[in-house]
Amino acid sequence: MTATNLVKFPVHHRVNNKWTVLRMLGCGSFGVVYKVCDDEGYLYALKTEKYTPKNALKVEVKVLQTGEKQKLKYFLKLLDCGTCKSPEGDQVLYIVMDLAGSSVDALRRLRPDRRFTLPCALTLGIHFVDAIEELHNMGYQHRDIKAANFAIGAVERQQIYIIDFGLCRSFFDEGTVRYAPLACHILRETCRKDDLESWLYSQIEYTRASLPWRDLNNIIDVGLYKERCRHDIGLGELMGGCPREYINILRYLDSLTFYEKPDYEKCRRHLKAAAMVLGGYKPTYDWIDENLRAGNGNAELTVDTSAAPKVA
Numbered sequence: 001m002t003a004t005n006l007v008k009f010p011v012h013h014r015v016n017n018k019w020t021v022l023r024m025l026g027c028g029s030f031g032v033v034y035k036v037c038d039d040e041g042y043l044y045a046l047k048t049e050k051y052t053p054k055n056a057l058k059v060e061v062k063v064l065q066t067g068e069k070q071k072l073k074y075f076l077k078l079l080d081c082g083t084c085k086s087p088e089g090d091q092v093l094y095i096v097m098d099l100a101g102s103s104v105d106a107l108r109r110l111r112p113d114r115r116f117t118l119p120c121a122l123t124l125g126i127h128f129v130d131a132i133e134e135l136h137n138m139g140y141q142h143r144d145i146k147a148a149n150f151a152i153g154a155v156e157r158q159q160i161y162i163i164d165f166g167l168c169r170s171f172f173d174e175g176t177v178r179y180a181p182l183a184c185h186i187l188r189e190t191c192r193k194d195d196l197e198s199w200l201y202s203q204i205e206y207t208r209a210s211l212p213w214r215d216l217n218n219i220i221d222v223g224l225y226k227e228r229c230r231h232d233i234g235l236g237e238l239m240g241g242c243p244r245e246y247i248n249i250l251r252y253l254d255s256l257t258f259y260e261k262p263d264y265e266k267c268r269r270h271l272k273a274a275a276m277v278l279g280g281y282k283p284t285y286d287w288i289d290e291n292l293r294a295g296n297g298n299a300e301l302t303v304d305t306s307a308a309p310k311v312a
């Protein structure tokens, strides 16, 4: 994100005469996220973007609203959205949502070996597949699935949320569903199985701490590496330290055609089968069991033990 796109709100800045800015939680590709509180001291996250005719935040609003309407499990509650003026006088679009805890990626990085235990990795895998299925059923493809875009609850630390919808795309343009060509129903360039392939790479990373192409930046080189990892030596390099079932998932995802709806349950079944060597699947959360010290936002070193996230 360019500095000119950054919406700078000073501490104590009031938004919509309702939300008080406490501090910045982080910057994404499209905007800045602040920790804010309401007049009773309850904490929330406020996401901002300079106003343009095509704001990424608009799709976030739709996704969060749909998630709430359908009472879905993996979506944060949207409390407010609107426009306001920045101190520099720019028109700003903002949304206020529930405050989440640390991202799953930040939690992984806090662990000494930068990976989760296998029971925890399998638990996360099942949550991620569930969350992706909920989003797909809503009619959206995520297109940026990674552990940094999933967070735990600020208070309920075994709850997982999917948090960033900046690159989300609807399968359908509103009003054209009835007449849309078949290709529109699954997207042309990328499709639903791509969200699951991205998830599987995250799954491998938090199971074994790294991906073999971690030092490559060039998109072509990374693509070639991923291709190589489908066969013999490359496959061993990618999957070393992971349960065999991950290979079954990769093979299954690669077998899907562009038009096919993925079988989410099959992915979950493979993960549960991988837990058989551990005596069966039992939901496990390393950050709870080991009391990993992570708080609201991006892995700050505090523990929030209050019944509701409130200003200290």
Ligand SMILES: Nc1ncnc2c1ncn2[C@@H]1O[C@H](COP(=O)(O)OP(=O)(O)OP(=O)(O)O)[C@@H](O)[C@H]1O
Binding pocket: 025, 026, 027, 028, 029, 030, 031, 032, 033, 045, 076, 097, 098, 099, 100, 101, 102, 103, 148, 149, 151, 163, 164, 166, 296, 297, 298
């Ligand atoms: N509801 C929330 N509660 C707490 N922290 C949040 C919330 N939403 C986003 N964040 C944090 O704010 C930061 C910026 O988030 P955002 O999703 O906008 O971008 P990103 O995921 O960092 O970047 P990109 O979109 O480029 O991948 C991240 O550290 C994220 O964990």
